[in-house]
Amino acid sequence: MFRNTAFRLLLLGQVLTSFAGNALFLSLGVWAKDLTGSNTAAGLVFFFVTLPVVCGPFIGHVVDRFHRRSVLMVACGATAALVMLLLLVHSAHRMWLVYVVAAGYGVAAIFVRAAQAGLIKTLIPPQDLAAANAYLRSAGDALRVVSPLVGVGVYAVTGGPVLAGLVAGLYVLALVVFRLLPRTRDTAEGTGREELSLRRLGAGLRHLWSHTPLAVMTAAVSAAFCVLGFFDSTDFAVVQESLHRAPSFFSVLTSVQGAGSIVGGLTAALLIRRLGEHRTAGIGLAVMAFGALGMTLGGLAVVLGAFVLFGVGVPWLAVGYSTTWQRHTPGPLIGRVSTAADLSMLGPQAASVLLGAVLIGFVPYRVLLLVCCVVLLGAGIALLVTHDRSSDRDPEAGTPSSPADSGPDDRAPRNRQTEQTT
CATH class of the missing domain: 1.20.1250.20 (MFS general substrate transporter like domains)
Structure with a gap:
């Protein structure tokens, strides 16, 4: 590389x-x-x-x-x-x-x-x-x-x-x-004059949900992000109620999780080569689920290990998902698919942040973490069960559903040659 x-x-x-x-x-x-x-x-x-x-x-x-x-x-x-x-x-x-x-x-x-x-x-x-x-x-x-x-x-x-x-x-x-x-x-020639329509604006979301490999992955990821916002509230509860530390100790847990994410990022490509994107993302979700489960337990060592485990799983999910939609999306549509993937993740996450902030006031944090564990594990199992090896091997599977989705220049074949500017 x-x-x-x-x-x-x-x-x-x-x-x-x-x-x-x-x-x-x-x-x-x-x-x-x-x-x-x-x-x-x-x-x-x-x-x-x-x-x-x-x-x-x-x-x-x-x-x-x-x-x-x-x-x-x-x-x-x-x-x-x-x-x-x-x-x-x-x-x-x-x-x-x-x-x-x-x-x-x-x-x-x-x-x-x-x-x-x-x-x-x-x-x-x-x-x-x-x-x-x-x-x-x-x-x-x-x-x-x-x-x-x-x-x-x-x-x-x-x-x-x-x-x-x-x-x-x-x-x-x-x-x-x-x-x-x-x-x-390989993109439109930068004129910016093509007709703007709701159909073209929605081409990214339609592409994600109209191709089976992408739809399955997007559904699992969206389900996971429906609970990931809970951690914004439960993390502080873990620090204060389980570890009996000051809120500033959260920075330690963040650093520990970040260290786990670095390990996960460095190993994600190896897992994808051996298992494919769907299985890697599914395993990542399962690892995150067990990390959430570990956060419900007491003891500093256990909680630190749980945050490391959760951190390792996040890049496996993220890299597996991003590689999937990149491989199955034609170049001229990649911008809209990228932002649609963002919306599929950050939209549910924003809602779950607000919901978690409300629920943490009267629902024990361990119950919320168990809900996270169940949802993450369920999404991971769904990816492992529905895994299609052929979907991980076809880098050019995706095409726009119609010419109107991608504009007049999108119908041209992709040209991977590049022009070095001075």
Whole structure:
């Protein structure tokens, strides 16, 4: 994989954008809390970051209409400029600027994920898709452990303006890296003038649910994400009621889970080569289920082990799912399918976060964790039982259901040749 120059550039670009985004994400919440003293104000930051997922179909349509490299460059440049608005925030009266930056970051993150998915599909040979996704996932998980601590540390020591400058600088560096990528030719020619219709906006969701391998995987993943939001509430209950530690100990559990995710990411490609995407994702869900079960037990060692186990399972699920929809989706449709996959995961998760926050007030946390265990295990078993080996071997199985789904340029055969720009 690392002999592929395009992949190395993609990986470096993701490292820069992930580090910048993760450093900014948590720090904005801390900044809001410092300015207002309100937990609600801090929570609204995370709400505004996730809110743009509802615009996913439109964002996917835009990504599919333009060159993916250009989309990445514009997204990074726009985010760098947007972050500089934080230099104007000096009091609670300008909290609205923090929310604007949070929402803008959320939009840019969706553009970046969708465009990267398209470039992976184009620049990486089909047999290397799983390995590419696994390495990218491992890098992202490693940065999720480190970058929030760096971001909050920079904010605490030097203040918000310095943090804003650091984040903006990282996005500019990412723009330069993405500029070095080869310019692909398998998308629409970037005119952006094709007719916008609900049919085209919904092409990604239709593609996910109209092809059996994708529909089965998407159903299982959506079911799992219907309970994953419960962990946002139960994790703190585990810390306080089971381990009898201060809430700050949650950062230790997060780091431990992140370490498990790194291991899972590094082994995901090997599992997919041996077992296929469906079985790997199914095993990942089962491992997450046993991790949830372990969280119901007492003892520090057991709980730490449960978080490690849960962390290992997450990349097996994520890499298995992403590799499946990439392999079964034609290049010109990849942006809309990427955002549809996001919506299939983050939509149920957002609902489960709210539901979990309500239920934790009167339902014992162990009961909620057992519900998570049952749902995750059931989804995992469903993938293992419905596994179709042929679906894991056909990288070009997916095609748009009709010309209207993908636009006039989508009917052209994929051309994997690339054009190096100067």
